[in-house]
Amino acid sequence: MADLGIAGVALALFGGAIRASTPFLFVSLGECLTELSGRINLGLEGTLVCGAMSAYGAALLSGSPWLGVLAAALVGALLGALHAGLCSLARVNDIAVGIALMVLGTGLAFFFGKPLIQPRAPMLPALPLCPGCHFAPLRAALDINPLFLIGVALAFVLHWGLANTRPGLVLRTAGDSGAAARAMGYAPLLVRLWATMAGGALAGIGGAFLSLYYPGSWNEGLSSGQGLIAVALVIFARWRPLACLFASLLFGAAGALGPALQSIGVHQGTYLFNAAPYALTLAIMIATASPRGALAGAPAELAVTR
């Protein structure tokens, strides 16, 4: 086989963007919905891990990976409902509840996931987009999981739906002004309940991708903070679903950078390249921070002073 060299790095970044971006994509789209309704759910890291565990367990017991995805979505929605329910009470801070849920979700997942570390669950299938490619690395990079395609489609659907449909308008109204939503005849708490449940379900599906496709096994180090990064992604995607898609692809690729450079023999700054996703988060946050006023595009109900 030909020595790929630098072209191999480009290919690895491309492949990495597709392989590793899906959890970021689902969690950030979910968080985008939740935040647009006027609530922050920081607990999505816990939801992601819990979703990964439930998906693995359900797939193992039922023999069907798609039932696993469904179970992850249900568990995610339940955790979302718990968050929304608690936050509906007077004087409850959504950020604190989110942090508590993060710990709860990971703890539950570790507890119930104990017997799931060793067994092998059925995996989600890959769609070979280029089965005739003679070039193995390209063929492998183009083995795409259906969940990735669903996530991409969802980003476009949300982009359109938030701007052009009544539920989209209601969601944004509840996020920008609870009073206005009430004046329109919608209960903001109910809107936020649905939005948080939908966000939790999407994060759960992101977890299912981790345990049932890539890397494709359940263990306790599976997420290593991807749910948290995805929440940060939403802020610099400025609450726009399509921007969430591009940010997720960028982060998937950034994660592939360190291993890819080492594979062609570039060993300078290994640790720096391995830290690329985190450094990138910081860099983009700094670059987009504004010294004056609130972030453009931020739902007004998210403001600390309202």
Next chain:
Amino acid sequence: MSLGPSLSRRTLLGMSGGLAAGAFVSSRRARAASALEIGFLYVGARDDYGYNQAHAEGAAAVKAMPGVKVLEEERIPETIDVVKSMDSMIELDDAALLFPTSFGYYNPFVLQEARKYPKVQFRHCGGLWTEKDPKNAGSYFGYIDECQYLSGIVAGHVSKSKKLGFVAAKPIPQVLRNINAFTLGAQRVDATITTTVIFTGDWSLPVKEAEATNALADQGIDVVTCHVDSPKVTIQTAEGRGLYTCGYHVDQAPLAPKGYLTGAEWNWATVYRGFVADRQAGKPLANFVRGGLREGIVKTSPYGAMVPAAARAQADAVKAKLVAGDYVIFKGPVADNTGKEVIAAGVDHGQTDLWLEKMDWLAAGVIGKT
């Protein structure tokens, strides 16, 4: 008032508990004295297809011995948490022999506990005990590079691209020794073989391990092995990409029926049963236990069906010599991958040579940097 460092919260609790329920505590202690209580502490899950599972299999062998009670605790971070776990095994369960199995537990946590509880024996996995450390502590380790060398021979026969891959956690001596042994084994078959190393940066990073395996596959590498806590992700990803694999820690053949060639496995049962038997017989425990194939502390996975006869024959011949104790893996001349000679011609570094436990170089033919 501040409590001195020697008077911990647990000691205080134990004292007040003793006042309140002295009769109960003393009867429990008397009962516990009949069986030897042994504690195993793991850094991860016990069934991880890897490092911790290898130790748990050893603990299971101890459980089968008469007159012992085995305590196990999983997922203990390499922080002050391990001190709390050791304290509770000693104070609450009267453990007399502890095996804190993870490398990072030793300094300062095991040393600190060994000074605090001079009657309790601590044996730590790794090569860290020295004469200066407490006599009730000790370390044990296996020469698993012997098995990596044999894996390398098999990989060298099977590889068509003559490019091997190694997914490694951190550039510490044990890991470097495995990488070098694997490469030297393969180079016995064909001197032009190279091994590309990718360091992920930590012991358990599933997504990064999967990315590393994919990156190796993209470069045309066709045999992959690893040194991380759980090889499950690497082996499964490599199997998915159609690569051959050599396992590590325990047998991963069930994870990769098409590509699993062989693997380097621990056989901790030998070490643990030895320590426990000595303790039961009232003999002093050794502070420094080492061994390889010859002592039965490491073993190789059975060959996969795809391993050709020539590879089996050569690996078996070398294995027989290693078992007999007359084979040297690190035999001069050996150059590192910057071109510097690290072992001069005519110099042999046998397995027991402590120089090997300070390894900080990668052999010629390894693409990577420590």
